[in-house]
Amino acid sequence: MAQADQDATRGRAPHDRRIPVGVRLDGISKRFRSVTALYPTTLAVTPGTMTALLGPSGCGKTTTLRIVAGLEAPDSGSVFLAEREVTRVPPDRRGLGMVFQSYSLFPHMTVGENIAFGLKMAGVSSAETAARVRAMLNLVRLPDIEDRYPRQLSGGQQQRVALARALVTNPSVLLLDEPLAALDRNLRENMQFELRQIQTSLDITTIIVTHDQEEALTMSDEVVVMDHGRVIQVGTPAEVYERPRTRFIAEFLGTANLFEGQVAGDRVIYHGPGSLEPQTIATALNGAAGARSALVAVRPEKLWLEVSADGPADDSAAALEGVVTGHVFRGASHAYQVRVEGRDAPVLVYRQTRDIHGSGPDPGAQVRLCWRPKNAVVLASETPDPSHLENRND
Numbered sequence: 001m002a003q004a005d006q007d008a009t010r011g012r013a014p015h016d017r018r019i020p021v022g023v024r025l026d027g028i029s030k031r032f033r034s035v036t037a038l039y040p041t042t043l044a045v046t047p048g049t050m051t052a053l054l055g056p057s058g059c060g061k062t063t064t065l066r067i068v069a070g071l072e073a074p075d076s077g078s079v080f081l082a083e084r085e086v087t088r089v090p091p092d093r094r095g096l097g098m099v100f101q102s103y104s105l106f107p108h109m110t111v112g113e114n115i116a117f118g119l120k121m122a123g124v125s126s127a128e129t130a131a132r133v134r135a136m137l138n139l140v141r142l143p144d145i146e147d148r149y150p151r152q153l154s155g156g157q158q159q160r161v162a163l164a165r166a167l168v169t170n171p172s173v174l175l176l177d178e179p180l181a182a183l184d185r186n187l188r189e190n191m192q193f194e195l196r197q198i199q200t201s202l203d204i205t206t207i208i209v210t211h212d213q214e215e216a217l218t219m220s221d222e223v224v225v226m227d228h229g230r231v232i233q234v235g236t237p238a239e240v241y242e243r244p245r246t247r248f249i250a251e252f253l254g255t256a257n258l259f260e261g262q263v264a265g266d267r268v269i270y271h272g273p274g275s276l277e278p279q280t281i282a283t284a285l286n287g288a289a290g291a292r293s294a295l296v297a298v299r300p301e302k303l304w305l306e307v308s309a310d311g312p313a314d315d316s317a318a319a320l321e322g323v324v325t326g327h328v329f330r331g332a333s334h335a336y337q338v339r340v341e342g343r344d345a346p347v348l349v350y351r352q353t354r355d356i357h358g359s360g361p362d363p364g365a366q367v368r369l370c371w372r373p374k375n376a377v378v379l380a381s382e383t384p385d386p387s388h389l390e391n392r393n394d
Helices: 003-010 061-069 111-121 126-139 155-167 185-202 213-219 237-242 247-252
Strands: 023-032 035-045 050-054 076-081 096-099 173-177 205-210 222-227 230-235 257-264 267-270 279-282 293-298 304-306 318-329 333-339 347-352 366-371 377-379
Touching: 023 061, 035 061, 035 076, 035 230, 050 061, 050 213, 061 096, 061 173, 061 205, 061 222, 096 155, 111 126, 111 155, 126 155, 155 185, 185 213, 205 213, 213 237, 222 237, 222 247, 230 237, 230 247, 247 293, 247 377, 257 279, 279 293, 279 318, 304 347
Parallel strands: 050 205, 050 222, 096 173, 173 205
Antiparallel strands: 023 035, 023 076, 222 230, 257 267, 257 293, 267 279, 293 377, 304 366, 318 333, 318 366, 333 347
């Protein structure tokens, strides 16, 4: 059996994988007329990893991806692939693969013809093209649909075909622009695992653009949080979720309960109404050291409720008095709303079903809200430049 056919049978591309390459952006920026879509941005993507550009619509993430792809030219700065500058290199000479949100499959071509299109444009022989197409269909687990047309495929199948077409040319970097946005929730969750497994098996450097926080946290090795054309925080999924730098990040990546306190040495003290006594609510000061006051974020799953008349079971925990005002059952967890005197917004508490007996306290119950100060995050101050707020454009 020919080597290409052996590789196709094993589900691999019938050609040697390249050594993973990194992507480096050095001070790139972009304006569209009077609107700044991307302020000077420097970013490094580690070879062989999946990096998510995450943020709301208009934050600059798609502009960043298009500059990497060569579909937009930066107004300033440079783009490097494996330390080779490609800022002015045309898209078709950068060796990249891209999957768009709409998939952009040719409706008049079969699945096999769609996947083979890039190889034919590159002058690859018919035999090698056929072997590569078979390998890609095996890789995306669609071995028997080569003769079908896009209209005969489900959304998930179309997404896999688009991925196969992007990978068949053996790109050095894979770019994904909201690739799962058109899928329903269950299929989207399944495809998150599929994409991640394929990326890992090929060891291909991948950049994915998404506004879906769960998608970014689930799929990526590193998350780049963006807003108003700027990178705000870069870190692993756990880092940006557990230790958000600003209020925007804390609230954009899930739900956060916010408390205002006074800085005392290396702690934040809460004096507001409803507390049992002035107490430490956070111990990590981040950028708030030297400030007089600080904003503290606590994730709902980091809190627990106590109904005992005695003090908190954990005497190192912060404890605020409150009244349960709402409860919903979410299958694997319970969510509670608790009113605390002196606060406009209720405090949210999430508890895993296995961690409580029955449904927990009923609405109207007097409770204590408790958390460990080490699990609270002191947020850096945010003073957005008003110029960031003009006509947001992605």
